[in-house]
Amino acid sequence: MSEEFDVVVVGGGPAGLSAALSLVRARRKVLVLDAGRPRNRFAAHMHGVLGHDGLSPRTLLAAGRDEILGYGGEVRDAAVTGVTVMPGIRVSSSAGEVSARRLLVATGLTDELLPIPGLRENWGTAVVVCPYCDAWERRDRIIGVVATSVDSVEQAQTLRQWTDRVVYFANGFEVPNAETSRRLRVRGIRIVHAPVVRLTMRSDQEVRLHLADGADVGVGAVFTGTTMRPNDDLLRALGARTTIDRTSEWIAVDSDGRTSVRGVWAVGNVVDPRSNVSVSLGAGSLIAGAMNADMVAEDIDAAAAEARE
Numbered sequence: 001m002s003e004e005f006d007v008v009v010v011g012g013g014p015a016g017l018s019a020a021l022s023l024v025r026a027r028r029k030v031l032v033l034d035a036g037r038p039r040n041r042f043a044a045h046m047h048g049v050l051g052h053d054g055l056s057p058r059t060l061l062a063a064g065r066d067e068i069l070g071y072g073g074e075v076r077d078a079a080v081t082g083v084t085v086m087p088g089i090r091v092s093s094s095a096g097e098v099s100a101r102r103l104l105v106a107t108g109l110t111d112e113l114l115p116i117p118g119l120r121e122n123w124g125t126a127v128v129v130c131p132y133c134d135a136w137e138r139r140d141r142i143i144g145v146v147a148t149s150v151d152s153v154e155q156a157q158t159l160r161q162w163t164d165r166v167v168y169f170a171n172g173f174e175v176p177n178a179e180t181s182r183r184l185r186v187r188g189i190r191i192v193h194a195p196v197v198r199l200t201m202r203s204d205q206e207v208r209l210h211l212a213d214g215a216d217v218g219v220g221a222v223f224t225g226t227t228m229r230p231n232d233d234l235l236r237a238l239g240a241r242t243t244i245d246r247t248s249e250w251i252a253v254d255s256d257g258r259t260s261v262r263g264v265w266a267v268g269n270v271v272d273p274r275s276n277v278s279v280s281l282g283a284g285s286l287i288a289g290a291m292n293a294d295m296v297a298e299d300i301d302a303a304a305a306e307a308r309e
C-alpha cells in the first residue's frame, strides 16, 4: 500500500507552494514533491512582489516550505518521474510511490536562450528578460536588446521607459519596415545590424557584445527573449488536452486550473508564461480553493451515498 494524500503537488515554486499552503490550511493532507530548480534560481533578488521586493527567491520558497510544514504538510526534495490516473492517482518519484485524490502540477517552464557564448553564463545577472523584474536596477544605463524575433522591437521600445540609451541588436531579425525603424529612431534607439557572436563581461557593470563584423559594443545590461518550454511532460504523458497560444502549444486549463484529465490540475508557468511570482502566488491560492471545493463536493456525494445504504 502506498502512502495516501488528498493532494500531491508536483513542483515547489511560488505556484505550487502557494496552493499547498491554502490546502493544508483547509485541513487537507498535502505532499509537495520538488526537484528544487525554480525558474528564477539564477537571480539573487526578486522584484515587484509586494512586501517582498528585493528578497532572494530562495528565501521566499524556504519561508513557504516552513509555513506548509507548520500546518502539518509535507515537502520532499524529489523529482516526479511518472503519474498514472486509473484507477486512482499514483505518483512515482525519486522518493517512492504515493497515491492521491487530486494532483496539482506546478512544474514551471524552462527558458531556452540563443546559443551565443556568454548569454547563458550571465543569465539572471547581466542578461535578463523581464523589464518589470529587472529594469529599475539597470535604469539610465545603456541597455542592449539582443533580438530573438521581430517582437524584440517591442521589448526595446518598452525598455526606453527606463533609459534613453537603448541599443537594438537586430541579430538577424531586422526591423521589419521603414515606419518601425522611424519609430525606433524618434525614441533615440540605435540599431546594430551585425549579428552578435559572443558576450564578455568587462566588469559587473559592463557587458561587451562582440559582433560578426569584428566590432564590439559596450552596454550596461542585456535584455533578450527566450523560447519558453513548459515542463509539462507529465501532463502530456497523461494525454491532457492542449491549446495554441500565439505560436506555442500549452496544456489547456479552465479558469479553475482543471486540465482535461480527471483529478489533475495545473498552475503557474507550466500553463501560463505570463505568470510572474505574484501571479503564480495568486493563481496557486485561487486553484487551491477550487480543488478543495471539488473534494468537498465529492465528500458530500460519498456521505449521501453512504446514508442511503
Ligand SMILES: Cc1cc2nc3c(=O)[nH]c(=O)nc-3n(C[C@H](O)[C@H](O)[C@H](O)COP(=O)(O)OP(=O)(O)OC[C@H]3O[C@@H](n4cnc5c(N)ncnc54)[C@H](O)[C@@H]3O)c2cc1C
Binding pocket: 010, 011, 012, 013, 014, 015, 016, 033, 034, 035, 036, 037, 038, 039, 040, 041, 042, 043, 045, 046, 047, 048, 049, 078, 079, 080, 081, 106, 107, 108, 109, 111, 123, 124, 128, 129, 130, 133, 134, 231, 267, 268, 269, 270, 275, 276, 277, 278, 280
Ligand atoms: C532570471 C529570471 C528572473 C526573474 N525574476 C523575477 C522577478 O524579479 N519577479 C517576478 O515576479 N518574477 C520573476 N521571474 C519569473 C519567475 O521565475 C516565475 O514567474 C516563477 O518562478 C513561476 O513560478 P512557478 O511556481 O510556476 O514555477 P517555478 O518557480 O519554476 O517552480 C517550478 C518547480 O517545479 C519543480 N519541478 C519541475 N519538474 C518537476 C518534477 N518532475 N518533479 C518535481 N519537481 C519538479 C522545479 O524544480 C521547480 O522547483 C524571473 C524569471 C527569470 C528567468
